Amino acid sequence: MTLSLEQLRRCAVAVDLGAARTRIYLKRVGLIVDEPTVAAVNTRTGGLIAVGSFAERMTGRTPGHIMVVRPVSGGAVVDIAMAQRMLRQFVGDKVRRAWRRKPLLRAAVCTPHDANPLAQRAAVETLTGLGAKRVELVDTLVAAAVGCGLPVERPEATMIMVCGATTTQVAVLSLGAIVAAEKVPVGGDTVDHAVVQHLRNEHELMLASQAVRPLHLVMSGGAGTVEAPEVHGRDVATGLARSVRVNPDGVRAAMHTPLTAITDSIGAVLRRCPPDLVADLADRGIMLAGGSALLPGLDSILRRATGMPVQVAEQPDVCAVMGLGAMLDGNVQPFDLGPLAT
Ligand SMILES: Nc1ncnc2c1ncn2[C@@H]1O[C@H](COP(=O)(O)OP(=O)(O)OP(=O)(O)O)[C@@H](O)[C@H]1O
Numbered sequence: 001m002t003l004s005l006e007q008l009r010r011c012a013v014a015v016d017l018g019a020a021r022t023r024i025y026l027k028r029v030g031l032i033v034d035e036p037t038v039a040a041v042n043t044r045t046g047g048l049i050a051v052g053s054f055a056e057r058m059t060g061r062t063p064g065h066i067m068v069v070r071p072v073s074g075g076a077v078v079d080i081a082m083a084q085r086m087l088r089q090f091v092g093d094k095v096r097r098a099w100r101r102k103p104l105l106r107a108a109v110c111t112p113h114d115a116n117p118l119a120q121r122a123a124v125e126t127l128t129g130l131g132a133k134r135v136e137l138v139d140t141l142v143a144a145a146v147g148c149g150l151p152v153e154r155p156e157a158t159m160i161m162v163c164g165a166t167t168t169q170v171a172v173l174s175l176g177a178i179v180a181a182e183k184v185p186v187g188g189d190t191v192d193h194a195v196v197q198h199l200r201n202e203h204e205l206m207l208a209s210q211a212v213r214p215l216h217l218v219m220s221g222g223a224g225t226v227e228a229p230e231v232h233g234r235d236v237a238t239g240l241a242r243s244v245r246v247n248p249d250g251v252r253a254a255m256h257t258p259l260t261a262i263t264d265s266i267g268a269v270l271r272r273c274p275p276d277l278v279a280d281l282a283d284r285g286i287m288l289a290g291g292s293a294l295l296p297g298l299d300s301i302l303r304r305a306t307g308m309p310v311q312v313a314e315q316p317d318v319c320a321v322m323g324l325g326a327m328l329d330g331n332v333q334p335f336d337l338g339p340l341a342t
């Protein structure tokens with residue numbers, strides 16, 4: 001089914017349900033929610049204890065009867081009921097009451113490129129449960145390209161890479177449509193997980209994924225240029241708290257393994273592109289979006305691997321929902337959105 005910009009302008013709300021964060025944009029208002037996609041539940045009563053950043057802070061610190069859950073994984077809603085309860089909390093009573101008064105509430109949702117019918121269905125059901133009578137699905141790559149301010153409507157190639165928590169998507173667009181695209185199951189969380197595994201194997205130290213962020217800085221420096229960072233964790237054997245100074249080169253090598261899949265995806269897309277479009281990209285380069293675009297040094301790794309210019313978007317983490325929001329508000333140059341499944 002083909003979706004037009006005109007249909008999108010009839011939507012009142014834009015939603016980006018990510019594995020790490022949920023973003024909601026209200027038409028003509030702006031971004032009203034940017035919170036971790038996390039809920040904490042009491043397993044004895046089934047009651048919701050907290051959502052968003054408060055629930056995320058509970059991760060790894062809960063007593064037995066409280067469970068911290070993530071209802072979205074790999075770009076798809078895996079627990080529809082929990083996602084709906086979480087979203088209800090996020091939007092609050094005032095917005096919910098306003099939606100109830102709207103007889104034909106339409107919502108637009110970002111879906112990963114090439115999302116399977118089950119994932120599409122889950123996204124639609126999540127929003128219909130919240131009162132939406134119609135749900136329009138928009139490819140995250142198109143939404144993010146618009147959100148980064150790329151001239152998607154022109155007959156020239158633009159390249160966008162959206163590097164999220166568990167998924168990285170890359171596409172070449174021209175005339176508002178995707179010419180070639182790739183999706184790999186690797187993102188910022190995958191990189192953090194690789195570092196956690198490395199510390200466990202090399203230093204017998206257990207560390208929470210959230211504690212890895214200070215180690216990201218080793219990626220931006222070359223070999224031998226960064227001082228050995230100190231990390232605090234739990235000894236695998238004794239269970240006691242322990243600190244170690246880690247070798248930055250080892251951490252960098254651990255991070256590079258998942259990043260190779262990301263750099264390879266760029267080559268795979270370019271190989272499927274007509275030569276004229278690839279020539280456009282030699283000057284314009286790649287626009288980097290998604291929360292993991294904030295990984296220090298990721299842009300230079302991509303620049304080195306591809307030989308192309310790489311630019312990090314102004315607000316890379318919210319590009320997709322802001323792009324969708326701009327389409328709702330009618331703040332984009334007209335273009336044909338191309339075929340989209342709904
Ligand atoms: N300042 C930062 N430095 C390093 N990594 C960051 C930073 N900010 C966010 N990230 C990483 O970005 C990822 C979240 O990005 P984003 O918000 O785009 O994910 P998402 O849309 O929820 O996930 P997905 O699109 O994969 O479903 C996390 O892995 C997080 O660790």
Ligand SMILES: [Mg+2]
Nearest residue numbers: 018019164165
């Ligand atoms: Mg995302």
